[in-house]
Amino acid sequence: MQSASDVVRAAGAENTGATRTSSAELRAPAKSSAFDILAPADPSQRIELLDALRGFALFGVCLANLFIFSYWDSPPTRVLWHATLPTDRAASFLMQALVEGKFYSIFSLLFGLGFALQMQRAESRGGDGLPLFTRRIKVLMLIGLAHLLLLWYGDILLFYALMALVLMRMRHMDDRRVLWWAVACVFLPVLFYLPTIISFALSPAIPFFAGLFGLTKLYHVDIKHLGDSLYVLSSSGSIVDWFKLSTMGVFIRYGDLLFIGRPFKVLAMFLVGMFVGRHRMWADLDANAPPLRKVALWGYAVGLPASFALAAFHDGNKFYAGSWHGLVESFLYAIAVAPLALAYAATFALLWRRAPWRRALGVLAPAGRMALTNYLSQTIIATLVFSGFGLGLAGHIGPTYLWIEAIATLAFQILVSKWWLAKYRFGPMEWVWRSVTYRSRQSMMGSSRPLVTTT
Secondary structure, rough: HHHHHHHOOOOOOHHHOOOOOHHHHHOOOOOOOOOOOOOOHHHHHOOOHHHHHHHHHHHHHHHHHHHHHHHOOOHHHHHOOOOOOOOOOHHHHHHHHOOOOHHHHHHHHHHHHHHHHHHHHHOOOOOOOOOHHHHHHHHHHHHHHHHHHHHHOOOHHHHHHHHHHHOOOOOOOOHHHHHHHHHHHHHHHHHHHHHHOOOHHOOOOHHHHHHHHHHHHHHHHHHHHHHHHHHHHHOOOHHHHHHHHHHHHHHHHHHHHOOOOHHHHHHHHHHHHHHHHHHHHHHHHHOHHHHHHHHHHHHHHHHHHHHHHHHHHHHHHHHHHHHHHHHHHHHHHHHHHHHHHHHHHHHHHHOOOHHHHHHHHHHHHHHHHOHHHHHHHHHHHHHHHHHHOOOOOOOOOHHHHHHHHHHHHHHHHHHHHHHHHEEEOOOOOHHHHHHHOOOOOOOOOOOOEOOOOOO
């Protein structure tokens, strides 16, 4: 907590100076009409550092999701592999230690940061940004629901939109309370896991697991070998089987999210992001370098050993059975994921201060500028590769190839995003999101250049 206090003091002390670089973004007439208040921001006001960090997060999210699409770690893969390499065991371990959980956490941080920026922007125009943000979240709910039901039950968009409703109610907290709540939320999943040791029935996820049990009976699916059953439904190529997989997947997804305490984990990073957004810490990276170095140092010192321990200690059967083993896993997750995710983000910002690194990392920015489009397209690509509708490679590709596929997917998305943004102002899904949010068709024509923040 000492480092968190340092961050509060440093950000508060530098707040006036940190905003001078970006004051032009927020400048508005003293008297604003309703249209001015609600008008969307010009794409040229985007901040390249944040877009590049978002692109970086896309890679980790893609890799983690590919492990799910490929049915690695479920019984069928142990039988069906015929593309296994000697490096697979190390590739799987490194994914678990260095990737799993860390990159959705960075996305969560950026989501909270974006919320703070939207509130600031509306206030600078003399209005209340909450109604517009609420409308934006409702549209995201619809997009996430469609993604969840039609494409992939691993969707995170709907869940983010639901958690944003909680974040909105915490927007008036002072900085110290925000950070304390963030720390509390990191550890609350450990507390909420405790009752499952007494009885699995005490888990808040029970209603969803009960719904799943009902569907398995309706669909004549063997719940004792659920991994095998899901694999068969995914690989069959049948529309009926895909519908069964999707509907069962909703209960699997939200039961799992509640069982592992994901609402608290996401909210914790939302709050950290809101704090960073309030103080616009990226606007003067030199001034904020000391607290960023502390975050990186402590994040690696605590998060790396805990992440490797978690990867070595993980046992899904024991965790979901409700056991002392699962409680230890839950604690390791708390001290591993959030610290390491913050260390990644802080390191990214520190490297951004140097021109060579800024040029190298800036390659990720186009993909990050179209994050919603690229996130959804990752689902489409993975479905075409692994499902029965496509190449049917689920259970046939090991972890080494999954790393290669994730890198290739992101590289492809960077190239396509750069090409698209040279012609159009928004990505396709970003355009839909904005147009529905503002209840007017947004102009797509004309490329936009992001605001490049320098120190």
